[in-house]
Amino acid sequence: MNYDMIEAAAERANGHIRHTPMVNSPFIDKIAGRKVYIKPECLQHTGSFKARGAWSALSAMDPAVRKSGVMAYSSGNHAQGVAWSAAQHGAPAVILMPADAPQLKRNNTKALGARVVLYDRATEDREEKGLALATDLNLTLVKPYDDPHVIAGQGTVGLEIAAQAAELGIEEADVLVCCGGGGLTSGIALALEQKAPGLRVRPVEPEHFDDVARSLSAGSISRNNRMDGSICDAIVTPQPGDLTFPIMQRLCGPGLSVSDDEALNAMAQAFLRLKLVAEPGGAVALAAALNRKNEISGDAVIVVISGGNVDPMMFSRSLISHADVA
Incomplete structure (x- = not known):
């Protein structure tokens, strides 16, 4: 994984992936x-940055391999990104999703043409089940974060941040990134290392699922004790990736974590103040x-809102509980 791959991913994405403001x-x-x-x-195709990594991975595949079909495991955003990219390339897609994934994400993934297979997040290992499914169906597995081409695609966010920060005259700042397995975080960090070294990436996770923050602090990969119990389904992952962690360890500042209620408040503020x-x-x-002002x-x-695929009931909950915040 290197910076040149990010530049190559940006070239392949030209005309296919949105440049967000x-x-x-x-x-x-x-x-x-x-x-x-x-x-x-959240304004990206499929409602999240995951379209970037999925497009990067599929566009880099040998056409004959891609034509046989692809497979991914995801709670919903990577699922939709792979389903969308597969449809754009005329390839079949099978997606393994947790049974408790938001209904909107499940419906959207199916609507994009993918076959959805469900599993129990609390009792089944998605990597084992996903690998077995890909093998049985002769599909190419596109991992959600621990894949060089996926990381490269996510790194195109960093290229845009560097250019936009330069236009605004921002030379030094923390860049806060929503973090699960670290594909977006590590990709942005690699891009900024080359294009804007004064911008420091900081991973942000849900409380009690801060495996990246703990891993960075300990200097070795730490695993979450459980896989359910947070409303932040999109970024609840078992542990940092084997490819992403060394990049984050070298380039990122300390991780941060927030409560579910703080995430709900941020959702309300994003809607009320920025629509x-x-x-x-x-x-x-x-x-x-x-x-976390003092940290x-x-x-x-600089803050990345990484996705906007929220069920109406959860979105209503955020507004009802926090719409009166000044």
């Missing part, structure tokens, strides 16, 4: 106590900017 709100600045610049990947729809896992970086340095912070 960098937005700001004085209301959010006031709450955070500094300038907050938000990169809304952006964020899902819980996609809002944790903004939640950290709003609630962030500098006059400005």
